[in-house]
Amino acid sequence: MRDAPSSGWQDARLHVVTGKGGTGKTTVAAAMALTLASGGRRTLLIEVEGRQGIAQLFDVPPLPYQERKIAVPPDGGEVRALAVDAEEALLEYLEMFYRLGGAGRMLKRLGAIDFATTIAPGLRDVLLTGKVKEAVTRTDKSHRVYDAVVLDAPPTGRIGRFLNVTAEVAGLAKVGPIKSQSEGVAALLRSPMTAVHVVTVLEDMPVQETIDAIGELEELDLPVGTVIVNMTRPPLLAGAKLTQAGLSRGLAAAGLPHDRATVTGLLSEARDQQSRLAQEGRLREELDEVGRPILELPFLADGVGLSGLFTLADALADQGVHGH
Amino acid sequence: MPRNLTPPKLDLDAILADRGIRIVVCCGAGGVGKTTTAAALALRAAERHGRRTVVLTIDPARRLAQSLGLTELDNTPRPVTGVKAEGDGQLHAMMLDMKRTFDEVVLTHTRPEKAQEIFANPFYQAMSSTFAGTQEYMAMEKLSQLSAVDVADGGWDLIVVDTPPSRSALDFLDAPRRLSKFLDSRMLRMLLAPARSGGLSVLRMMGASLNVFGRAMRKILGGQLLSDVSTFVASFDSMFGGFAERAERTYRVLQARQTAFLVVATPEQDAIREAGYFAGRLSEERMPLAGLVLNRVHGLAVPDLSAERSAGGAEALGAGGGAGAGGGKRSAGASLAAEVLLLHADLVRQVAREQRIADQFRRSHPAVPVAEVPAQPEDVHDLEGLRGIGTSLAA
Numbered sequence: 019m020r021d022a023p024s025s026g027w028q029d030a031r032l033h034v035v036t037g038k039g040g041t042g043k044t045t046v047a048a049a050m051a052l053t054l055a056s057g058g059r060r061t062l063l064i065e066v067e068g069r070q071g072i073a074q075l076f077d078v079p080p081l082p083y084q085e086r087k088i089a090v091p092p093d094g095g096e097v098r099a100l101a102v103d104a105e106e107a108l109l110e111y112l113e114m115f116y117r118l119g120g121a122g123r124m125l126k127r128l129g130a131i132d133f134a135t136t137i138a139p140g141l142r143d144v145l146l147t148g149k150v151k152e153a154v155t156r157t158d159k160s161h162r163v164y165d166a167v168v169l170d171a172p173p174t175g176r177i178g179r180f181l182n183v184t185a186e187v188a189g190l191a192k193v194g195p196i197k198s199q200s201e202g203v204a205a206l207l208r209s210p211m212t213a214v215h216v217v218t219v220l221e222d223m224p225v226q227e228t229i230d231a232i233g234e235l236e237e238l239d240l241p242v243g244t245v246i247v248n249m250t251r252p253p254l255l256a257g258a259k260l261t262q263a264g265l266s267r268g269l270a271a272a273g274l275p276h277d278r279a280t281v282t283g284l285l286s287e288a289r290d291q292q293s294r295l296a297q298e299g300r301l302r303e304e305l306d307e308v309g310r311p312i313l314e315l316p317f318l319a320d321g322v323g324l325s326g327l328f329t330l331a332d333a334l335a336d337q338g339v340h341g342h
Numbered sequence: 343m344p345r346n347l348t349p350p351k352l353d354l355d356a357i358l359a360d361r362g363i364r365i366v367v368c369c370g371a372g373g374v375g376k377t378t379t380a381a382a383l384a385l386r387a388a389e390r391h392g393r394r395t396v397v398l399t400i401d402p403a404r405r406l407a408q409s410l411g412l413t414e415l416d417n418t419p420r421p422v423t424g425v426k427a428e429g430d431g432q433l434h435a436m437m438l439d440m441k442r443t444f445d446e447v448v449l450t451h452t453r454p455e456k457a458q459e460i461f462a463n464p465f466y467q468a469m470s471s472t473f474a475g476t477q478e479y480m481a482m483e484k485l486s487q488l489s490a491v492d493v494a495d496g497g498w499d500l501i502v503v504d505t506p507p508s509r510s511a512l513d514f515l516d517a518p519r520r521l522s523k524f525l526d527s528r529m530l531r532m533l534l535a536p537a538r539s540g541g542l543s544v545l546r547m548m549g550a551s552l553n554v555f556g557r558a559m560r561k562i563l564g565g566q567l568l569s570d571v572s573t574f575v576a577s578f579d580s581m582f583g584g585f586a587e588r589a590e591r592t593y594r595v596l597q598a599r600q601t602a603f604l605v606v607a608t609p610e611q612d613a614i615r616e617a618g619y620f621a622g623r624l625s626e627e628r629m630p631l632a633g634l635v636l637n638r639v640h641g642l643a644v645p646d647l648s649a650e651r652s653a654g655g656a657e658a659l660g661a662g663g664g665a666g667a668g669g670g671k672r673s674a675g676a677s678l679a680a681e682v683l684l685l686h687a688d689l690v691r692q693v694a695r696e697q698r699i700a701d702q703f704r705r706s707h708p709a710v711p712v713a714e715v716p717a718q719p720e721d722v723h724d725l726e727g728l729r730g731i732g733t734s735l736a737a
Contacts, residue, residue: 039372040613074615173372175401195561222721224373226404251688254681268679272655274647283643287689288682290719297720319691321611 027213027243027311028338032154032206033168035246036177036231037217038224042248044071045322046217046315047170048089048097049330054341055095056331059165061341062153063088063099066146067172072099076324083107085153092328095341098164100153107145108134111195140187143180144196147203154206165341174216174231181207181214182238213243218305220247220298225305232308245310247302249317255288256295313337349704352633352711355736358387363602364498365489365595368635369505370606371616375637377402378722378731379606379715380504381410385425385433385725386732387500392429394499396488400438400481400506409724410435417442417484424725430499440480444470447483447588465570477506478516479589486592602632605710607703609639609696614703621707633711635735636700640693640717642686649690656683 037043051063070080081101088099156163172180184204218228269276318326368380384397396419419434491497607617624631659680715734
């Protein structure tokens with residue numbers, strides 16, 4: 019069925035989705051979580067930036083620091099969602115190792131937690147990715163709790179630093195829980211269990227950032243999965259030679275007005291489309307040169323919404339994305 | 343009667359011509375065209391309104407940067423070539439170098455030897471390039487520097503600022519205070535030098551748990567980091583007051599009558615939501631919101647032809663049944679006309695959707711003037727393109 023070269027990313031269980039702001043990475047991450055859950059599987063969709071983007075997308079109240087069922091694919095299965103909060107994660111963590119009791123909450127109120135993650139920004143990222151790793155590897159009666167985890171990650175501008183946890187904590191303690199935690203996270207992120215997908219749209223700046231981000235990820239030895247071109251439109255009128263007379267005859271045949279204003283107006287809309295296509299063609303070539311599998315998702319004229327998410331999930335499934 | 347959603351028109355030419363306005367801040371979510379808007383406004387101010395303008399960009403697209411003659415991070419405003427300025431108009435552009443800006447702040451507040459000590463500190467090095475909010479703070483710091491010299495003394499007549507692509511568009515408002523609060527934080531001093539925390543009785547009551555916390559932090563953060571922080575704080579001590587004061591001053595500049603904020607958005611759900619937050623926040627902070635710039639608004643050349651009729655026409659011409667099926671039978675002309683009609687139908691639906699989204703903002707902020715910029719078929723990356731955007735902005 020698929021003619022795309024089979025790549026390691028198909029076997030990943032942690033899918034990290036990044037992209038420039040405005041490219042729809044949260045939407046794509048949610049669609050991917052749906053696709054991977056279909057057929058009776060269970061996936062977890064995680065966000066880490068405190069934006070509550072998942073809650074907005076699914077139109078539900080803000081997510082707590084707790085895994086909640088958020089959607090069910092048409093053929094069974096379950097998508098859960100979690101908004102990871104660095105402060106909560108640190109408290110959870112300290113609790114595990116040091117038994118702070120109620121003092122933990124007090125420290126939070128005093129800003130101590132904020133302070134700790136401020137003087138060591140890498141600590142925050144290690145805590146966030148540490149929680150992600152915990153979800154990926156969690157088992158219940160020796161069965162994995164999640165068949166796949168999809169992370170709505172920070173945007174392309176910050177993704178390298180976010181995922182490069184060992185370097186992030188290099189300045190921190192040489193021994194101790196965070197050190198071993200970061201090594202565990204780094205091992206997972208650099209293994210075939212992980213695939214980092216970069217979402218883009220066919221515009222200058224997002225494509226440029228996509229190419230830059232992939233270069234950075236490769237340099238860091240992080241496994242790049244696919245490039246996901248979002249909001250694509252059918253290439254209507256690609257390369258077509260349009261004439262006033264031809265269009266006028268067509269409109270007449272369709273029983274539509276074909277006065278001069280209508281014909282020139284429609285022609286100018288068509289010409290805009292053609293120059294957009296030409297630019298998109300150039301950007302596609304730039305993306306092709308990156309040499310990664312490219313997935314495409316359609317632009318949804320009526321906005322995303324829940325039904326739109328299912329449409330996108332189907333489109334991913336049609337291009338070979340599947341759970342296992 | 344339906345409420346009229348025609349908002350007041352945002353008169354950008356009036357703002358650019360107003361000599362009382364020295365600072366224009368473009369803010370909004372990532373990816374909405376803030377940098378392009380800032381550059382287009384600055385160019386128009388120089389060319390049409392004779393103003394000595396500098397545009398401060400944070401992270402411009404490569405080709406846009408090239409069109410402004412910016413090839414590298416460079417903290418000095420450089421003249422932009424190709425500007426057809428009127429009268430005394432000039433356009434300079436610069437790209438923020440946050441590390442260098444931070445270094446400059448340190449240098450102005452401390453003796454050279456002390457500054458060298460600070461520069462050598464590993465914690466300072468990490469903080470000045472990666473601290474969350476440093477970029478926002480340094481953008482505001484640079485703005486403050488650029489606006490410090492009066493026009494009469496040869497200072498900039500107009501400064502157009504592009505804000506950093508933050509996690510949240512609000513970050514740059516909070517960052518200066520957050521950073522100066524951090525540098526001045528009692529928590530910092532207490533953790534590093536417990537002896538100095540004598541006066542904080544609440545904290546002393548919690549001494550035991552703080553001790554546990556302190557030990558845990560030491561385990562997690564490591565002795566080396568804490569000692570770097572400690573040295574840093576010691577050598578920074580004399581500057582705390584300076585930092586807090588600078589943050590306050592920048593804040594006051596932003597509140598002043600000489601500043602105009604423009605919230606930039608596109609007619610997309612996320613961008614509009616962010617714009618709404620921003621407008622609310624600015625009014626809370628009593629900062630002067632001049633209006634909303636709505637970029638990439640699609641328009642119709644044939645507004646009278648509805649999506650339904652257009653799609654119906656396309657179907658009559660044989661489209662919609664799949665490109666392959668029966669494609670051979672219809673004439674090439676008919677099939678092209680069908681595609682033109684399908685395209686128009688899509689565009690009508692998109693325009694309606696954008697209108698609905700933009701109306702959300704208009705309904706909740708009826709008094710905020712709006713300027714719309716039509717979607718460009720291609721990305722803008724030269725002065726001619728920026729002039730075109732400027733014309734739409736002022737239309």
